[in-house]
Amino acid sequence: MKFLMVGAGLSGAVIGREMAEAGHDVTVIDARDHVAGNCHTERDPETGVMVHVYGPHIFHTDDDEVWEYVNRFMSFEPYKNRVKSTTQGAVYSLPVNLHTINQFFGKTMRPDEARAFIEEQADTTITDPQTFEEQALRFVGPDLYEAFFKGYTEKQWGCSPTDLPASILKRLPVRFNYDDNYFFHRHQGMPRDGYTPMVEAILDHPNITVRLETPYDPSMRDDHDHIVWSGPLDGYFGFEEGRLGYRTLDFERFTAKGDWQGCAVMNYGDRDVPFTRITEHKHFSPWESHEGSVLYREFSRECGPDDIPYYPIRLVEEKAMLADYVARAEAETNVTFVGRLGTYRYLDMDVTIREALDTARAFLKSDATGAAFPIFVNHPL
Incomplete structure (x- = not known):
């Protein structure tokens, strides 16, 4: 079969790789000029720091299969997320x-x-x-x-x-001991060379063709047997029922010499500080040493039509609109909606990969039995 993966993030890459290994022909497209979606990383040319371009992504999971899967394509270094918070004139540990x-x-x-x-x-x-x-x-x-x-x-x-x-x-847990590790999963780490090389390695298969800076066009359906859509669910339908609500992030990037804040993530709890946190990216790769530093001040706001959607709001109004889009999706054929945007759910990276593996297995089962491919393997509602 010929599959079209719309989106070169984790969902499209993992499903694409599984279908390619099963002998199918896979094309992966993305409107951006890079793979890996919002977990894209790149070296800052000035400092050499590995920068999480769309904000920090820290890998943590209790899913042994997912942990083994990512380590198959990139070695992971140990990393514990120890968040601090500046509030009311003092610095504290979180959680x-x-x-x-x-x-x-x-x-x-x-x-x-x-x-x-x-x-x-x-x-x-x-x-x-x-x-x-x-x-x-x-x-x-x-x-x-x-x-x-x-x-x-x-x-x-x-x-x-x-x-x-x-x-x-x-x-958000409250702990009655001195454990300041933000996460509690057994497996925690960072890909040694960044997430983008990891996703590139997942996509490196002779049955996979990757086309960047290539937005989806409905005419592409004619050349493929099945579409895997990891873009916004409402975007697939041209936002005809309205736009599902998201929060987006703005980043105010700045550089510094030495160690600017002494930790990777510093939250700011006071309402009169306009940003939510400052992230210092070299601390996400503690096995590296850099004299310079790259930091982001992070501001959250309502997502507009031209912004990158980050966090689905999923309040009453959005859930009603979501139900309309789900009904329309379930009337479609030869398309499956996946991932954070395609199912309008907040998903950590490990859950995204788990659902992608489950989706690929559902495809292979349907292919073997001649059944129709599912519209949703993980339902939005």
């Missing part, structure tokens, strides 16, 4: 842990004492948190909420935490 709690409240509590103390701070009258704010007040109380979550969240999402679902905060 909120025993050190954060003791430092913030000026105490020297043991884990059991801190757990009881935080429970005293919490609003126990909230028994079924529905909003982000209720979730935070129930589990950490007003002081930690104001310092670490409220202002940052208002900047990141452009709305009051009372308008966001509680589920957003459920991904």
Whole structure:
């Protein structure tokens, strides 16, 4: 069969590689001039620093198969994400842990004492948190909420935490020990030479043709048996039902000599600081040594028609529009929607790869049995 992968990010690359290894003919197109999508990395010519062009991407997973898969194409170096936060005139460790709690409240509590103390701070009258704010007040109380979550969240999402679902905060742990590793997965690391060479290696197969700076045109359907669409779901339909809401990011890049902030990620929790965080990219490759440094100040705002979509909003209005697009998608033939944009879901890199592998296996099963290929292997709703 002839497959057209629309998008040369992780979804298109992994599915394309699996189908190519099964003997199918694969063409991968992307409107950008590089592969790897938003995890694209490149060397800064001035400093030699490996820059995460669209913001930092840190690989972490408990999925052994996915970990083995990425290491097949690029060796990974150990990397622990240790985030700091500047708020109310001091610097703290995130996620909120025993050190954060003791430092913030000026105490020297043991884990059991801190757990009881935080429970005293919490609003126990909230028994079924529905909003982000209720979730935070129930589990950490007003002081930690104001310092670490409220202002940052208002900047990141452009709305009051009372308008966001509680589920957003459920991904942010509070620890009653001194573990400041932001993630808890067994496998954590960074590709030694960057994500873009890794994706290039995935795409390096005689049955794969890659065409960059090539936007999708509907006429391409005529030359292929099946399309794998990893672009925006609403974009496939020309935004005819309206545009699904996203947040986008603006980066204010600057360079410095030496070590500018001493860590890879510094959050800024105060509402009157306009950016959400500063990332110092050489710290994402701690096995390298560079005299110069490249940093990004990161600003979040509503995504416009010409912006890069980052975070799907998925509030009530967007979910209603999403249902309309899903209904239209399910009436299509010879196309499968995949990935973060194609299914309008926030996905970490490891989940993206897992879903891509599952999609390829679903294709091979359908091909073997003569069944129709699925429109969605991972449903958006």
